[in-house]
Amino acid sequence: MTILGIETSCDDTAIAILKIRGKKFEILSNVVASQVNLHQKYGGVYPTLAKREHQKNLPIVLEKALKKTKNPKIDLIAVTIGPGLEPCLWTGINFAKDLSKKWKLPLIPINHIEAHIFANFVGKEPKTNFFPAICLVVSGGHTQLILMKNIGSYKIIGETRDDAAGECFDKTARILGLEYPGGPAIAKQVKKLKNTNYKLITNLPRPMIHQKNYDFSFSGLKTAVLYDFKSRPEKVRKSKLYIKEMCNEIQQAIIDVLISKTLKAAKDFKAKTIILGGGVSANNELRKQFKVYSLESKVEFLVPPKKLCTDNAVMIATSAYFYWLKNKELKPETIEANANLRL
Numbered sequence: 001m002t003i004l005g006i007e008t009s010c011d012d013t014a015i016a017i018l019k020i021r022g023k024k025f026e027i028l029s030n031v032v033a034s035q036v037n038l039h040q041k042y043g044g045v046y047p048t049l050a051k052r053e054h055q056k057n058l059p060i061v062l063e064k065a066l067k068k069t070k071n072p073k074i075d076l077i078a079v080t081i082g083p084g085l086e087p088c089l090w091t092g093i094n095f096a097k098d099l100s101k102k103w104k105l106p107l108i109p110i111n112h113i114e115a116h117i118f119a120n121f122v123g124k125e126p127k128t129n130f131f132p133a134i135c136l137v138v139s140g141g142h143t144q145l146i147l148m149k150n151i152g153s154y155k156i157i158g159e160t161r162d163d164a165a166g167e168c169f170d171k172t173a174r175i176l177g178l179e180y181p182g183g184p185a186i187a188k189q190v191k192k193l194k195n196t197n198y199k200l201i202t203n204l205p206r207p208m209i210h211q212k213n214y215d216f217s218f219s220g221l222k223t224a225v226l227y228d229f230k231s232r233p234e235k236v237r238k239s240k241l242y243i244k245e246m247c248n249e250i251q252q253a254i255i256d257v258l259i260s261k262t263l264k265a266a267k268d269f270k271a272k273t274i275i276l277g278g279g280v281s282a283n284n285e286l287r288k289q290f291k292v293y294s295l296e297s298k299v300e301f302l303v304p305p306k307k308l309c310t311d312n313a314v315m316i317a318t319s320a321y322f323y324w325l326k327n328k329e330l331k332p333e334t335i336e337a338n339a340n341l342r343l
Contacts, residue, residue, distance in 0.1 A: 003077070120277065169186055190247050190285070208261075274302070
């Protein structure tokens, strides 16, 4: 089976072609047109501009994807229907519907959050002994803890009450005068940091880390960074050392909360596996620390390759394969965008 996946939930126009032979998944092509440079001046994604770029990029990205695979026989089309920015979602859905009609192929609607989970299964089909699993999906728009009892069986047990972790990275980076997206910009500064006896930084809060629930809140962390930044003399807050130290503290505060909540959930629900997904899961330090704590807790840890952490169409095509195994009766004309779609 060969599946073509389409992803336009936010600011990445992505199309991938995935070949499945038995239990082997082969990525034939994975093309992404990023809009990061266009949205940097806004400090975030501007929906109308993103929609326009998707409309322009989709035919180009499709042509590149097909050319890389020498126009293979496609059996199935999959497209993200939510959650995400509605104008962007509709652009991808309408493009997919046109292809489905033109090529006379079935069209599978895909949940973007579920796809981030399935990014872990590219090349390796999930085993029954993976479950129950605790999934942490963490990105610019989402921070959710999900109890996964099996393929297609989910329960959201915790989520952010305000800012997502990735959103917090973006906003604190902007406060410090760093570029968008904030996560990679902050990680870059942390990497430059050397051991120092610098005593200027006060510890930032770890919001809700000691509460018994599995929810998150990152707006207070953002506010603490803003207050600390404003309280410093101009000479200090513009110094390279201050920026690096503050970035280190921001990153570690977010990591501490994410790991603490996830490990608590894994223990409480007797999870056999911790599954990580979403753009923030590409963060090196988060991946490293999760691996260490998972080993200590004797829980299997899954995280996708970095290129499959951010929004991509490989994860959309992979999700479609598992969906196709369960349900072959689909009506493309009934598929609609749902910006607030939940598992």
